[in-house]
Amino acid sequence: MRQPFVAGNWKMNGSRETATELLEDVVQGLVSSHCEAAVCPPYVYLADGLRIAKGSELVLGAQNVSEEESGAFTGEVSASMLQDFDCRYVIVGHSERRGLFGESDETVARKFMAAARQGLRPILCVGETLEEREQDVTEQVIRRQLDAVLNAAGVHAFVEAVVAYEPVWAIGTGQTASPEQAQAVHAMIRARVAEADDTIADRLRIIYGGSVKAGNAAELFARPDIDGGLIGGASLDADSFLSICESA
Numbered sequence: 307m308r309q310p311f312v313a314g315n316w317k318m319n320g321s322r323e324t325a326t327e328l329l330e331d332v333v334q335g336l337v338s339s340h341c342e343a344a345v346c347p348p349y350v351y352l353a354d355g356l357r358i359a360k361g362s363e364l365v366l367g368a369q370n371v372s373e374e375e376s377g378a379f380t381g382e383v384s385a386s387m388l389q390d391f392d393c394r395y396v397i398v399g400h401s402e403r404r405g406l407f408g409e410s411d412e413t414v415a416r417k418f419m420a421a422a423r424q425g426l427r428p429i430l431c432v433g434e435t436l437e438e439r440e441q442d443v444t445e446q447v448i449r450r451q452l453d454a455v456l457n458a459a460g461v462h463a464f465v466e467a468v469v470a471y472e473p474v475w476a477i478g479t480g481q482t483a484s485p486e487q488a489q490a491v492h493a494m495i496r497a498r499v500a501e502a503d504d505t506i507a508d509r510l511r512i513i514y515g516g517s518v519k520a521g522n523a524a525e526l527f528a529r530p531d532i533d534g535g536l537i538g539g540a541s542l543d544a545d546s547f548l549s550i551c552e553s554a
């Protein structure tokens with residue numbers, strides 16, 4: 307009953323030429339996929355995305371959004387601006403934003419709400435570091451990250467949202483969480499949301515991210531609470547991305 311969802315996070319990679327080529331290849335390869343597929347290119351390539359993806363199965367998303375609506379915030383991009391480019395999704399709380407740009411749980415919650423207010427669907431990333439996993443505090447960390455948003459935005463905001471479980475130690479490292487490890491955290495996330503609302507939890511898409519490739523996607527996506535993936539490196543190659551979408 308939950309439609310699988312696969313989103314590509316291109317991060318700060320490529321050029322206009324390679325972005326255009328990748329968009330065209332993905333659009334061409336996506337004919338009648340049962341999975342909802344999105345790509346999140348850098349902001350400056352969203353206009354190309356809009357043009358190339360128009361009328362296709364491919365959906366657009368952004369990698370970040372301002373918590374503010376408009377005004378003197380040099381360098382920021384608002385949710386309504388993303389809507390102007392037909393973005394359906396926006397990633398919030400990616401571990402690179404949390405770790406490299408100092409985004410707190412509260413900032414992430416504000417970004418989530420700014421996106422939701424404009425009708426964008428947030429892809430809320432949560433995940434523990436290796437140190438936290440080794441200290442056996444994964445559950446507390448995920449719960450804290452999730453609760454910051456649940457408490458600020460309310461559980462109803464999760465009707466349109468997606469949660470991405472992305473263990474920090476698995477991102478860009480080639481070290482994927484095992485299907486068992488990922489399933490355990492996904493089930494815990496769903497149970498936490500179910501404490502607030504069973505139906506919303508049941509319908510919530512929880513996707514996994516962290517070194518997903520064409521070769522390991524099917525095994526991960528076969529788990530009952532893993533509804534697709536957030537794909538970094540492998541989304542920069544059209545064949546790999548399309549093969550991951552087919553596995554979902």
Ligand code: PEP
Nearest residue numbers: 477478515516517538539
């Ligand atoms: C990511 O950055 O969201 C990600 C999952 O990256 P990778 O697939 O490269 O690990």
